[in-house]
Amino acid sequence: MVRQRAQEGQRVSRGWPILVAIILLISSLGCSLAGLARRLEPLVLAQEPRPAGLATRTPWPTFTPTPFPSPTPTPTFTPSATLVPADTATTTSVPPPTDTPLPIPTATPSPTLAPPPTATPQAVPTVALAHPPATPTPAPTLAPTPGFAYRMLEVYEDYTSNPFLTGYIAIVNAQEIPIGGVKTVGVFEPGGQRHESPLSQWFFDARTAPSVVMKTASVKFEPGAIQAGTWFIHLEDPNGTRLSEDVAINTDPNNPKWFYIKFKQPSPALPTPAQAIAAAPVAGSSSGAYAPNPARTIPTPRPTPTSYPTATHAVTPVAATDGWTFASVRSATDQDGLTVYGDLLNQTGSSQQLAQVVGTFYDGQGQVIAGPDDGYDFWPTQVVPPGGRMPFDLAVYDIQSAADFDLQVISQPTGETPRQDFEFVGVATSSANDSYCVTGKLRNPGGELSDYLVISAALYNSEDKVINYDILDVPTPGLVVGDEALSFSICVDTHNQQAARYELQAWGQ
Numbered sequence: 001m002v003r004q005r006a007q008e009g010q011r012v013s014r015g016w017p018i019l020v021a022i023i024l025l026i027s028s029l030g031c032s033l034a035g036l037a038r039r040l041e042p043l044v045l046a047q048e049p050r051p052a053g054l055a056t057r058t059p060w061p062t063f064t065p066t067p068f069p070s071p072t073p074t075p076t077f078t079p080s081a082t083l084v085p086a087d088t089a090t091t092t093s094v095p096p097p098t099d100t101p102l103p104i105p106t107a108t109p110s111p112t113l114a115p116p117p118t119a120t121p122q123a124v125p126t127v128a129l130a131h132p133p134a135t136p137t138p139a140p141t142l143a144p145t146p147g148f149a150y151r152m153l154e155v156y157e158d159y160t161s162n163p164f165l166t167g168y169i170a171i172v173n174a175q176e177i178p179i180g181g182v183k184t185v186g187v188f189e190p191g192g193q194r195h196e197s198p199l200s201q202w203f204f205d206a207r208t209a210p211s212v213v214m215k216t217a218s219v220k221f222e223p224g225a226i227q228a229g230t231w232f233i234h235l236e237d238p239n240g241t242r243l244s245e246d247v248a249i250n251t252d253p254n255n256p257k258w259f260y261i262k263f264k265q266p267s268p269a270l271p272t273p274a275q276a277i278a279a280a281p282v283a284g285s286s287s288g289a290y291a292p293n294p295a296r297t298i299p300t301p302r303p304t305p306t307s308y309p310t311a312t313h314a315v316t317p318v319a320a321t322d323g324w325t326f327a328s329v330r331s332a333t334d335q336d337g338l339t340v341y342g343d344l345l346n347q348t349g350s351s352q353q354l355a356q357v358v359g360t361f362y363d364g365q366g367q368v369i370a371g372p373d374d375g376y377d378f379w380p381t382q383v384v385p386p387g388g389r390m391p392f393d394l395a396v397y398d399i400q401s402a403a404d405f406d407l408q409v410i411s412q413p414t415g416e417t418p419r420q421d422f423e424f425v426g427v428a429t430s431s432a433n434d435s436y437c438v439t440g441k442l443r444n445p446g447g448e449l450s451d452y453l454v455i456s457a458a459l460y461n462s463e464d465k466v467i468n469y470d471i472l473d474v475p476t477p478g479l480v481v482g483d484e485a486l487s488f489s490i491c492v493d494t495h496n497q498q499a500a501r502y503e504l505q506a507w508g509q
Helices: 002-047 052-057 075-082 084-093 095-099 115-128 273-278
Strands: 151-159 164-172 183-189 193-199 219-225 229-236 247-251 257-264 324-334 337-346 352-362 368-370 375-378 389-396 404-413 423-432 435-443 453-460 466-473 486-493 501-508
Touching: 151 247, 164 183, 164 229, 183 219, 193 219, 247 257, 324 404, 324 466, 337 352, 337 404, 337 466, 352 375, 352 389, 389 453, 389 466, 423 501, 435 453, 435 501, 453 486, 466 486
Parallel strands: 164 257
Antiparallel strands: 151 257, 164 219, 183 193, 183 229, 229 247, 324 337, 337 389, 352 368, 352 404, 375 389, 423 435, 435 486, 453 466, 453 501
């Protein structure tokens, strides 16, 4: 029994060392595992997914190795620090967000396109404001400058080969009737040279040479050779009282020109019937010296270009065209504009001094496209005897066509009656270069002529409408008398039309 216990005691004493060894092994194993866990912690943390909110703290793992320098200098784990660039790699993926400045498609510029509409509405009104000034409502251009009886209405210049300066001055009243007894005065600068014209006539007795533009005037201004400088031209009455403002005409001998100036009075009030009767023509007046008769010569006032009637047909003014008839009228268009050709028939019962032929032109809708102040008229001579016939043309340069038009004559009775008792002999015709030429001789079986002699040749088509006409203004009418016949040749442009007949006429005084 005692032996058995002694054996048990030996077994027990032998088991203690084993137990202690196991305990020591377990404890050392735990320490080793703890150290290993501490070494592996950075790697585990590096591989753990981190919350998005902690992404900003990614750089911290680079500092974790320093607080935990593991006693084991295993260099193999220092590469684990190189895993930190993996985090820096994640930072490289951060730049793409920096590329997210795709906010460049901030189409906020597109809203900036809104300003254009704001600009356009304001620009339109400003353009619209340009229309009022453009309207020639300041047609009171006919109103004289304060203190002057006449206002300059038109200035025209054209080239010439004549080295001497010639100015054609038209002086008219509000009804386009020539006004006599007025002189044209010019002062030349530099130098102060002064030149006065003769007194104007009560009719148009001066005209430019036939050309694209032909002008008629009541007096000429001819100061002599063309000089380099400026003529300042105005009107005066016989006593030297100024009647108009200055008009500047530049002259250059190397660039010679003739010029035309039209002075016009303002429109007076229409006379009452009593005033019209009191202003009856003076009986027995001659050579154009007459007292104007407002009852006959003042037509119904012509409206300004901005207020013409819009009716499809204008009403014929009673005073202006009373006794006048238009015949053989034809209109034609070329590159310069619209021209109306025709014949004037004087059926007033007395000799008439022509002042103006005007027209009102309409488009297809009956709207006025040109008016009485927009045309340039011409005819061979100023006075038409009773029952007389005379060709005319009226050019309007601002339009190319017209659906309809109305013509009007402004004239005044005169005691002067031109002679027409001339004889044409040996007349022949020919065609050359789109012209129809009429040649022959004119004889004057009556008394000697002193003022003028004008020959006209007019062409007519198969419809008996005037194609065109031209004139010959004889410079020495006094030499054509008795047996002294005048040889003449007049060539008329046919305007590409076929002439069916011609008509020769002559007027003299």
